[in-house]
Structure formats: structure tokens, C-alpha cells
Amino acid sequence: MSNNFRTTNSNGLINKDKKINFTFNGTIYHGYEGDTLASALIANGVHLVGRSFKYHRPRGFLGVGVEEPNAMVQLHDGNKSEPNIIATEVELVEGLKAKSQNCWPSVQFDIGEINNVLNRFFPAGFYYKTFMWPKSFWMKIYEPFIRKAAGMGKAPLLPDPDRYEHNYEHCDVLVVGSGPSGLASALAAAKNGARVILAEDKPNFGGSLLTDEVTIGNMSGKEWASDTISQLKSMPNVILKKRSQVFGYYDHNMTVMIERVSDHIENPSKYTPRQRLHYIRAGEVIVSTGSIERPISFGNNDRPGIVLASAAKEYMKVYETLVGKKPIIFTNNDTAYSTALEFIKNDIEPIIVDTRDSSNGELVKEVQQKGISIKFNSGIADTKGHLKINSAIIGKLDSSKESFISEETVECDCICMSGGWTPTVHLSSQAGNKLKFNDDIDAFVPDKKRQKETAIGAANGSFTLNQSLAEGFQVGFDLSNKFTDQNNPTNSPNSNEPSYEKHEKLWCMPLPSGKKPKRFIDFQNDVAVSDVELAIREGFRSIEHVKRYTTLGMAGDQGKTSNLNGLQYVSKIEKKIVPEVGHTTFRPPYTPVTIGAIVGREVGNHYLPTRKSPIHTWHEENNAVFVAAGLWQRPRYYPRGSEDMNSAVNREAANVRKNVGICDVTTLGKIDIKGPDAPEFLNRVYTNAWLKLPIGKARYGVMLREDGMVFDDGTTSRLSENHFHMTTTTAQAANVLSHLEYYLQVVWPDLDVNVLSTTEQWSGIAVAGPKSRDLLSKLFPDVDMSNEGLPFMGLVDSSIDGIKARIYRISFSGELAYEVNVESNYGLYMWKKIMEVGQSFDIQPYGTEALSTLRIEMGHVAGAELDGRTIPFDVGLNSMVSQKKDFIGKRSLSKDAFTESDRQTIVGLVPLDKKTKIPEGSHIIEDNSAVAPIPKLGHVSSSCWSVEYNNPFSIAIIKDGKNKIGKNLYAVSPLKDISIPVEVVSSHYVDPEGSRVRS
Amino acid sequence: MLEIKCPYCGKRSQNEFSYGGDATIKRPQLGEEISTEDWDNFVYYRDNPRGKHSELWHHVSGCRQWFKVSRDTATHEIFDTCKMNEDFNV
């Protein structure tokens, strides 16, 4: 395949010395360095790139950049596959593979095109109307059909292998867009000393200066652009970013920009990110995003070969590519004449169709002087050509311009249309700017700003170069003056550009006589003029409703080329002016952003930080299976040989009951509490009394939220008169600290107390089981470990090998147990020491599963019971509630609902067959043969295999639990389709007197 | 993402903070006799104004201080921030 549609000049920005091979729909083509996938395909004469969304109509390129609604392709394959990529935004790179979407079996012959023939069955609101009834059809028939038919690209099924990075930037002035106004403002701001970031979406800076025939000072526009860029490059206070799209404008001047770092590089190094997402917090944002050309609606205006006039010009001037060799220029304004002149420069004589009666614009005259006649007062009525346009029906408009008085057929291979220009106001609108309608240009422009955002140039509706440059230099200087004291303005140079006459307010052509071809407004979502008419006929009035009913402007292109034409048409039928119709809301992202870029490096192991105890390596070396507890990695169990989880857990738990076990409890939250008011503070935070806790003693405490629900529990000890050491559950550690800080800083600032997290400073090792005392006596020979020397809830400081240790006699397992705390760095040493000494006592490590088994058997509550819905009474902690003093949440406990005697309370459950484990979350019901709805008595919160009794045991929270003990109920799990007869028992299943912990 | 000026640390990004609700709510005194209605008003009921709102924020990933923010709930404009024992200037 050869590049038959290249121009003969070489004034563009491609490098014809460097050929690049690529594949499209299986055919190998070549383009050149600097091409986009779009320009290279057009140069090869390929216009048919895809099929439309609803009717599967053949579609080609409409635009040349982000505005492109049609040319979406699937790039690459395998794990690099990426759907819905706009071909006009893809830079050509050696070996690039792309294919069409939304077509089967091929883009030339597509079965779905039958939708086009049947299009009278696919009107606006078709989805809402057709698929509502009958309901039973939805899942089996409608949904799969829509899914298959509506699928644009295919999402890859493999993980994204590419690397994406995030970057945080701050600057005084962010300039978005590097056309004349953007360059001017960046230069003025930078010269005045502000820190400037200039962002340009395309691979080249310059915007319209790359294609417009203008002069600035004594340079051409293009030269001035490159001169300005080199000035900016030399300034240390400027960051220049090309291939970078600012797609979102969020609160407090936070903008987000996506930079395409290596997609255009043939073999990027392994560590080069594919894309980089920049979060830019800017002092001021200058929106110099330019404008987008508007299409015109006419019969079959969507055939491949029908493009925007500005796109045709850019293809010629930047990419040295001809969209066709027999062009028709169709316009309602003067700017399209620059495209005509560009064709003429390439020795191609265009046919010009202008809806206006006449124009005396400079470019119009220039065209006429070249001997080309212009069909004024005319419009395109219809087009022909199945996979590519081959002719147009040009009609003479009557005086009302509501119908054609005569029609002629003209051969052509492309139509370059221009309906005037729409300022790109998306970012301003995202920033909260209330747009206003500008009658002169028939478009919305930014007006009342909510954030520090200023639109200039074409984005502000200033379509002349003079105005754009003047605004740029002025605004760049004014805004930068807020950040510097240099007061150094830059003057705007003189500029020269052709003068333009006004456009005509005509964006929709009448129908050709005797025919009703579709006249598209929104190409990507296949919304035609007739759909908007239908929506209004059916009573939709609000533009937001018309949008949703017709899906106008709702596609991936966000209506960049269709919004205003849609509005204009609604206003015409409704006989309202456009500002009364209003506009729909612009939302980020301005252009599609790949999920990988949003996620950045926070994937896999980097998804969340991992917290590891200092003893972690030992666990790894000893075959631990880990489980995530919040951010922590904790040993779940330590299988031996071919043991499965259940047998390992049972072995570990039984060994604690029989001999002695060791468990890493480093993850428990620890908070150091100091100050003269510390006892009073604890007295307010916990439900029980704290003022008289002796020094050297620990106490179990329960804390509530103000609504009376149990918030957390743990053991807190008094180290000296005004110094306490609090422990919290692993899960609530951070929340408890915030809670304490809230009360100390906000509610009771008069209390003289300081709190500090010491979770990371201590390593905690639980040593539990009947042999734990003997073990620790051997390890700490200086400490009196007897029941009198170190009683239950006592603590003592000691040391071995010069390592300080604090030994608490506390128990979660219900056995005689201790917790040895050492400085984190010595955690591993102490653990190994205990293991070493413990060998002769048959010590075994146990993980979180055995830990759970031991506490469930004992009826000790944990997170599953303290789930934010239980008050102390519900979970058997009423004895912890002081009647004598007030504390956080106490008043709630006397509310009516909280004092009802048949509240759901904690009980134990044993299956009648003593075999079937009861799944956690099961419902408890009285009668399993009852007809639904069956009253639910409560639910199972925790389940285990009781190693004490060798049968399953569960904790449940059920209505009037205390009075249900001894009764038989059912634990049911409709999800798992099981129903288990159970007996209700006390939740204190093992050692209800609590004698072991005190032994 | 908001940019919040911690009165202790200066301007920081919102993801360093956590929100703490209405700053004008006063907790009843400990031991105070209080009707269920008044208690419920303290625990549950909050105004949901459109516009200026005085609220608490906690610099959790910073200095860990609670402080007050005067913010427009509709526009997110922050008028002022101050320490707990101070009053807003605007």
C-alpha cells in the first residue's frame, strides 16, 4: 500500500525520511514519523474505520484531535489490548496494531448494519420503550442482546502490564493549551517571574498557529510559536508538557493532567511509565483550550469522507495528507475558505457550497480571485456512497432556507464542512463557571467564575488572533502579579490575520425532496435530528431530559461536536432562544482516561501498605499461612506436614488448653496516656471505674460511642500515678486514638492529658496455657510468678540479657496466660527465647484462627459481636457498666429501646448432631417449616470447632437470648440452603466460672 | 480535592485530614440531667445547611490536631480555619 493521498509539499511536521509500518484490520500500511494513526490511514486512502453505535453505519474520520467522535479503534492485542482509543490521538509507532470496533465479521461487511435498515424500530428512547416489557425477558433476552450489539471495544481480560505513575505539582499559573493566547499568557506570566506550567495535548506546541496563515511581529505564526517555546524552555520557572491533557478541574484549583509518556516510543525502557497522571494544584489556571469546529446536519452527513473543514486543513498542513482529491467545502462561515485555499495550493480545485447569500470576507475574495465560483445560498441535501462518499446532492435554498428549490448531484470524494466554532469551555464549566450565551458567536462562553480560573482566546469566544494575543499577554501578566513583585509586563506584538465576515445561524439543512435521510447531530451515539424532534414531540422539555432520552452528547466524546447543534435545534423547534434552553453539565474527564493511569502504582502489593510485626520473618520461616487484619499481615495458622487448616487450628488451640501456646499480639493497638487528669479521663472514656486502679495493675475496659453502642474494648494498666498504658483491638486502634484526641481537644480541653500511639514501639507476645507459668518462671528466674507474686491482672517489669520486658498477667484465651511486651526491636529475640525455653513445655505457636477458637469457646466478645449495633447489655458486659458515674454514651443506655428486656443478647449454640459447623452469618429462627416471612430471632456472629468438647460451637446474638437457653432453634443460611437444628447454651461454654485465668 | 489550612501546619491536601462534623455542637455536661429529646438532638440531629458551615476537621496524617473550618457546603469555599480555642476571623 502506498501513500497516495500525501501532498507534494513538505511544510508539515512529519518526517518523510522515517517510514513507520503499522497494521490496521490485518493489512500492513506505512506512514511517517509524526503521523497519527488517523493521518496515516487517510494518507493510504482509508476512511472507513468503524461502525456506529446503534445503526452500525460505516463511519470514517470527522476530526483531527480530541473532538473525533467516530474513529475509535481497538489497539494492540493480548494484555496490551486497549479499546475505544481515538485514532486521531494515537501517534504512529513502528508495529502498531489497530482494528475496527463494533463490527462483525468485518468493517466492510457488518451484520449489525441491519439495524440501519430497521432504523425506524430504533428511535430515541428505544431502550426505555422496548426493553421494559415483559419483565422476565430482561435478563435472558434483552440484556445479552444489548450487550452484544452495543459493545464498542473489548475490554482486555488480562492484567495491564504497563507502568503508570502519579506526580504531584504545584505552580502559580497553569496554562492549559498552547495556541496563541496560551503561549502569550505563559510567556507573560513566566517573564514576570511566576512558576508556570504549560500543558499541550498534542505532540507539538502551537495550536492554531500550526495551521493558520498569520504573522506575529515579523514572523509567521508557526515561527512565533516555536520562538516562544524556546524562550519558555530556557526559563527555570517554566515546565512545558506536551502530549498532556488536563482533563479534570476539581475543587480548590486542583487539576488533573494525563501525560502520554511512552506510547509514541518504539521500545521504551522497562522502567519508563506508559502514562503519568499529574495532580496540579495551581494558584491560577488559564484556560486557553481553543475551540472546536461545529459540523452541519444534512442528509447522510456521516459517510466516511465527510470531515470538519479545520480537520481537512490540519491534515494537509501538519500531516501533509489529503482527505480527498475531489473536495466539496460546505460552510456557513468564512473560516472554511482557508481549507479551500489550502486545497488550491495543492492544485486541487474544491467545489464550495455556502449557505449564506454572500460574503465579502478576505478569504472568500481570495478564493474568488483564483477563479473559483462559489455556490452561495446553497446547502448539501444528501450524500451517496456506501462505504465512502462518492457524490453529494447540492440544493439551492429558498429564501426562508427551510427547503430546497432545486437539487443537483455532484461527484466528490470528501466533504469538508464548517458550522462555525464552539469555544472549548469544558474546564471552565467543570470549575463551576456559570457560562453565558454569546449571541455574536452563537455559543456559550465562560462568565461568572467560582474558582481561580480565567478563560482566554478562542475558549473565551475571542476568535481573532489580535484579541487572543492581547488577552493572553494581559491575563498572563495580571495573574502572575499575584505571585511575584516584579511587575514586569510583556507587550503584545503586532499581528496580521485575514478578516472574517459573520457566520449564518444555520446548522441543519432541510430534507431533500421526497426523501427522509438521517441527519446526524451526535455521530458517536447515532442521534439524528429526527430523534430530537421525537423527544420533544413526546414531551421532553428540559435539555437534561432530552439529552438522556436521546443520549445526545452522552457518548465517550461528551458531545464535543454535537452539544451545541443539539441545543440549537431544540431551541429552533421550541421557538426559544438557546440561553433559555440552557446547556447540560460538563463533567470530568474531558477525554477518556485509562483506569491504569488512575490507579497508578497502587496495584498488587502496592495497593495498600503492608504492616508486619517484628516477628514476621520467624512466622514465614515456620510455615505460617498469613491473613490480612486491616493492613497487618498476621499468622493465621502454622500447618505441619500435610495438615489442612482445620486440623492445624484444632491442634494449636488444643495445645494451649493442654500445654502452652505462643501468639504474636504485636498488632494490638497501644496508646500511652499521661497527665494529672489521666485517671479522670479514663473514667469518662470507659464504662467502668478507673480512679482507684492501683499502680501495677491492669483492668479490662469497655468504651462506648455517644449513641450507646460498644466501640472498643481492651486492657489498660496503670504504670504510675499519672501514666497509663491502654490497649485496643487491632481493628479499632486508629479510631480509638482519634476518639481520645477528639474528647481531649474538642470536648474537655480542660483535662490535662496527653495521648500517644505506641503500637509500633511495643512488640507483644501472648504465652497462654496451663504450663505458661512454669515456662515464664524459667525464663525470668528473678520474677515471682506465683499467683500471689503476679496475680491475674497484675504486671511486672523485668529483663533478660539486658532487654527490658513488661509482663502482664492477662488472658484472651481463658487459660492461665501472660503477655510479654518488649521494645519492638527485641520482639523477635524475645519470641525466639520463649520458644527455646518453651520446648520442654511442649510449646507451639498459634495463629489468629486458634486465637478465635479459644476466645469463642470462652464466650469472649470480639469484633463480630462488637459490630456497632450492640450495647453492653447485648453482649453480656452489663457488669462492666458503672451505675455511679457518667461516661461517654451512658445517657443513651437509659433510652426506651435500650432497656427493653427482650433485646437481642449473646448466647452459645451447639448443633444437635454435634457435627455440623454453623456458618457465621446464619439466621436464627424458631420454626423452619414456617411459611415466609419467618420472624428472625438473630444471627450467628462467630463459629468454631470447640477443642474442649470436640464439637462445633457458635456465638449468636438472639432476641431474648437469656430466656432461650436450653431451647432448640434452627440456624439457617438460605444462601447455602442449609438448616441446622441447634441447642441454645450459655455463651460461656468453657470454664464459665473463669477459674483457669485465676489459677 | 480540597486544600485545607491546618492552623498548626499550614495548607495541606484534603487526604491528610478526616472530617469531624458540625463544630457548633456542644456535648452536654457529664452528670447533667437531660431529656431524651435533648440527648437525641445532641447524638443524632444535625442541620444540613447549604452554604456556610462551621465544622471540625482532624489532621490525622499530620499533627493530629482537631480544628475548626468555616466552609461553604455548596461551593467548598473555605472562608477560614482556626484552632479549637479560637474564633473565625471571617
Ligand SMILES: [Zn+2]
Ligand atoms: Zn496539622
